[in-house]
């Protein structure tokens with residue numbers, strides 16, 4: 316089914332509102348999963364306004380943030396000059412980030428904007444050192460199929476080139492295909508941006524932990 320302009324606008328609006336309602340920084344399940352990061356090299360993908368990268372640095376890590384927005388990077392650089400901010404596309408990471416030297420790659424609230432899932436996963440694998448970890452936290456793809464009243468509205472299996480809505484299986488498979496070993500996949504009922512109509516029977520977010528062997 317081709318998306319109509321109306322559908323595209325509605326989709327953009329939902330995602331704009333969700334992005335605005337996200338608490339900046341690391342979500343609680345990510346904070347809980349993180350051990351001491353002293354001496355660790357961490358790469359934050361699609362670093363956005365930089366809060367997550369700054370919190371990872373507060374945990375002792377040496378952090379690099381990558382984003383494709385010059386404006387976002389300039390603002391982050393001004394607020395946190397000790398973090399290295401690099402402009403780049405996460406689907407074809409800059410060469411200097413593909414040298415297998417990161418102990419942790421953090422990908423938070425990213426997947427909506429990824430059109431090439433295999434390129435994204437291959438970049439993560441090439442950034443990680445042997446034994447390095449990927450932590451990915453995002454909205455659960457099933458949550459995008461329900462509306463604000465928790466009525467199932469969208470086709471979870473619908474393929475739509477204009478609106479990437481990767482299924483959980485596609486995300487995990489891309490990570491495995493890039494050579495990472497899945498260690499854990501947790502699902503949570505919380506759906507950010509929709510606290511009033513939250514229905515705990517519907518998955519809201521997920522946390523994927525994978526490791527480069």
Ligand SMILES: C[S@@+](CC[C@H](N)C(=O)[O-])C[C@H]1O[C@@H](n2cnc3c(N)ncnc32)[C@H](O)[C@@H]1O
Nearest residue numbers: 361362363367382383384403404405423424428
């Ligand atoms: C929702 S924010 C990310 C939030 C952040 N990761 C966090 O944990 O708080 C999305 C960011 O992705 C960036 N972005 C979108 N597409 C990108 C791409 N292909 N490569 C790199 N960054 C991208 C945007 O500039 C924006 O700053």
